[in-house]
Amino acid sequence: MARTLRLDTALAEQIVAHARRDHPDEACGVVAGPEYDRPTRFIPMINAARSPTFYEFDSADLLRLYREMDDRDEVPAVVYHSHTATEAYPSRTDIAYASEPDAHYLLVSTRETGNEDGPYELRSFHIVDGVVSEDIVVVD
Amino acid sequence: MVVRPNPAYPGNTTRERSAMSVEVRIPTILRTYTGGEKLVTAEGASLQELVTNLDSSYPGIADRLVDDAGLRRFVNVYLNDEDVRFLDGLGTEVADGDSVTILPAVAGG
Numbered sequence: 070m071a072r073t074l075r076l077d078t079a080l081a082e083q084i085v086a087h088a089r090r091d092h093p094d095e096a097c098g099v100v101a102g103p104e105y106d107r108p109t110r111f112i113p114m115i116n117a118a119r120s121p122t123f124y125e126f127d128s129a130d131l132l133r134l135y136r137e138m139d140d141r142d143e144v145p146a147v148v149y150h151s152h153t154a155t156e157a158y159p160s161r162t163d164i165a166y167a168s169e170p171d172a173h174y175l176l177v178s179t180r181e182t183g184n185e186d187g188p189y190e191l192r193s194f195h196i197v198d199g200v201v202s203e204d205i206v207v208v209d
Numbered sequence: 210m211v212v213r214p215n216p217a218y219p220g221n222t223t224r225e226r227s228a229m230s231v232e233v234r235i236p237t238i239l240r241t242y243t244g245g246e247k248l249v250t251a252e253g254a255s256l257q258e259l260v261t262n263l264d265s266s267y268p269g270i271a272d273r274l275v276d277d278a279g280l281r282r283f284v285n286v287y288l289n290d291e292d293v294r295f296l297d298g299l300g301t302e303v304a305d306g307d308s309v310t311i312l313p314a315v316a317g318g
Contacts, residue, residue, distance in 0.1 A: 097315070118316075125316035128285045128292045135312055148315060162318030166283050168238045169315075 073205040074147070074173045074193045076100075076108060081208045083111045085189050088151035088177040091116065092184050096177075097124040100147035101138050105171045108146035116150075123162070124150045147193070149175040156180070157190040159201050167196035173204055229254050231303050233263065234310040242267040251309075256286065257299040259309065274311065275299065283314040 080100055088096045097116050100108035112134065117127040126134070138145065148169060152160070157176035159167070167174060178190040193204040233251050235243050243249050251266070253259035264271035274284055279299055286293045287310040293301045303309065 099315075114315075123316070123318050125314055128287075128294070128314070131285060131312055131315060132287050132290065132292075132310060135310075150317060160318040162316075166314065166316045168236070168283075168313035170238060 071203060071205050072173075072195060073106070073207060074108075074175070075106065075207045075209065076147070078208055080108065080111055081191065083113075084149050084175065085177055085191065087113050088153075088179050088189075089182070089184050089186075091151070092179040093121045093153045094119055095121065095124040095151050095153060097126065097148075097150040099134065099145045100149070100175075101141075101143040102146040103143060105144055105146045105173070108173070110143065121153050145169055145172050147173045147175050149177065151177045151179055153179050153183075157192045159194055159196060164196055164199055164201060170195070170197045175206075229303055229305050229307075231259060231305070232308045233259070234308070236312055238313060239270060239273055239311065242270040242273075254302060255299070256288070256293055256301045256303060256309070259303060260299070283316060285312045285314055286310070287312070 087098060090096065095116055098113040100111055102109040114126050114130060116124045118125045155178065157178040159174060159176065163174065173193045174196050175191065175193045181187065182189065191206065193206050195202050195204060230250055230252055233249050235247055235249060240247065251259045251262045253262045260271050260274055274281060274286070280286060280293070288296060288301055288303060289308055
């Protein structure tokens with residue numbers, strides 16, 4: 070059964086704005102929260118790879134992020150990144166490196182609008198042991 | 210052996226090389242090996258020895274951390290606050306009371 074990701078409009082807009090700002094490089098980050106189904110705290114991360122085809126959290130930033138979430142009893146409810154030339158669907162490398170089985174892996178594609186405003190493609194997935202299943206996304 | 214002061218135990222400046230006991234934080238994805246435990250204890254004087262010791266307690270976990278070339282590219286291991294890649298990799302010495310954190314890289318394409 071598909072899982073549902075409920076995302077406040079403001080959070081969705083922050084994610085999309087980050088993706089547009091960093092286009093043509095991929096943008097990435099986390100929305101942490103008390104539970105996987107309650108993403109509340111927007112945490113944009115630096116893409117240490119600074120690449121249009123790859124993203125990776127900086128290793129020192131990653132440790133800080135996980136310590137902070139631990140201290141606040143939070144989980145990485147949403148792990149987001151953008152695709153800047155392809156659809157908002159997990160790539161082979163996304164699937165290979167996915168390591169949070171409970172997280173919503175959210176993808177935004179900026180291929181249509183680049184840095185500009187306009188309609189956006191936003192989809193979310195669970196990735197467990199190489200298997201991708203799409204979440205239902207409710208933005209409200 | 211080189212004895213360095215450990216900020217976690219300011220009074221403790223001498224220790225036995227044979228009994229380094231280190232706390233290891235296990236990420237969600239590897240807790241299947243540790244019976245769900247988030248924090249485990251391992252022994253060893255270097256990161257390599259710790260990994261070997263961890264694997265004897267939790268068989269299979271070493272393979273998720275290292276390959277023939279050393280530490281796996283998309284696994285980050287920290288000694289206290291430092292990524293061991295900026296120290297001595299698997300050769301990094303550990304001391305009693307140190308803390309090791311394992312975090313899979315958050316990465317993709």
